[in-house]
Amino acid sequence: MTAVGICAAALAAAVAVPAQAYEPSAQAGVKPGWQLKDSGTDVRFRGLSAVSRKTAWVAGSKGTVLRTADGGRSWRNVSPPGAGELEFRDIEAFDGRRAVVLAIGEGEASRVFRTEDGGASWTESFRNTDPRAFYDCITFFDSRHGLAMSDPVDGKYRILSTGDGGKSWNVLPSDGMPAAQPGEAGFAASGQCLVSAGPKDVWLATGGGATARVLHSSDRGLTWSAAESTIPAGDPAKGVFALAFRDRTHGLAVGGDYRTGQASPQAAAVSRDGGRSWQQSKTPPPAYRSGVTWLPHSSSAALAVGPTGTDLTLDAGRTWRTVDTGSYDTVHCAPDSGCWASGEKGRIARLEK
DSSP, X not given: OOHHHHHHHHHHHHTTSOGGGGOHHHHTTTSSEEEEEOOSOOOOXXXXXXXXXXXEEEEETTTEEEEESSTTSSOEEOOOTTOTTOEEEEEEESSSSOEEEEEEEEGGGOEEEEESSTTSSOEEEEEOOOTTOEEEEEEESSSSOEEEEEEEETTEEEEEEESSTTSOOEEOOSTBSOOXXXXXXXXXXXXXXXXXXXXXXXXXXXXXXXXXXXXXXXXXXXXXXXXXXXXXXXXXXXXXXXXXXXXXXXXXXXXXXXXXTOOOTTOEEEESSTTSSOEEOSBOOSSOXXXXXXXXXXXXXEEEEETTEEEEESSTTSBOEEEEXXXXXXXXXXXXXXXXXXOGGGOEEEEEO
């Protein structure tokens, strides 16, 4: 059986038993599920990039970046020097040596750093000088072409573009960007409010406005169209928090209300037409979810995570079932089916089969 088949079989088995059986601290190495890895820190990791089962990068508060090359047995602190006051919320890694990390915040707090030597050294390649801008997420189409997005400036989302792997960035024209709704913004919760699939398609998730929308561009951010999702909004704490597209057609959206104890009905939606329309999940996750990812090489299996647990779908997002109760902010799977999750209090885990 291939690695992909083993992973899918393990997850199929997981939905047949109580969720608490998959709390990794209780059953590490015994049953399929998350196995916690000792990160050696208590910072919150909302940025995650899975390169493989052995190699992963995480980025979080206090300007922290960690990297593992041995499946999480050890983590190397490769944080950019002098970044202790920054909030890293997204990281995109191309391999074990090359990565681009985004710091979020108003004005000059929004910055981009890149490394080509596994984090031994970093170069700051972008620093926002517009006090009205607040960058939330980055994504890459390939190792050279990528985008970053800011909350609306002058009534429209601002898009940065790079064509040299993050060495330089330019603000794209806003002519092709539809107007933002009053109060609308992105959520820098998991590094998944801006995602791409293939060489040119990219999607942007929103909340806070009257409706939670998903914006789509098929030309690397030059022109955009907007579609309403089924996930409730109408409040600064509600909307679409994360997107995942397994190709340019099939997408998942998750979100809800991030405030502790608040109900989050209709917390997931599905698109089968590249984000032009969205359908509510028949059985959504039971609470707010901030991260989502497809299992590699699968047309139907995906994971969603949030502070109250992990949910699994085996039918492409139509129904979800909770399979773990641990707290995670973001989740990402590598092409070799190495799936990782990270979140508060230094929590990092890998999916064991």
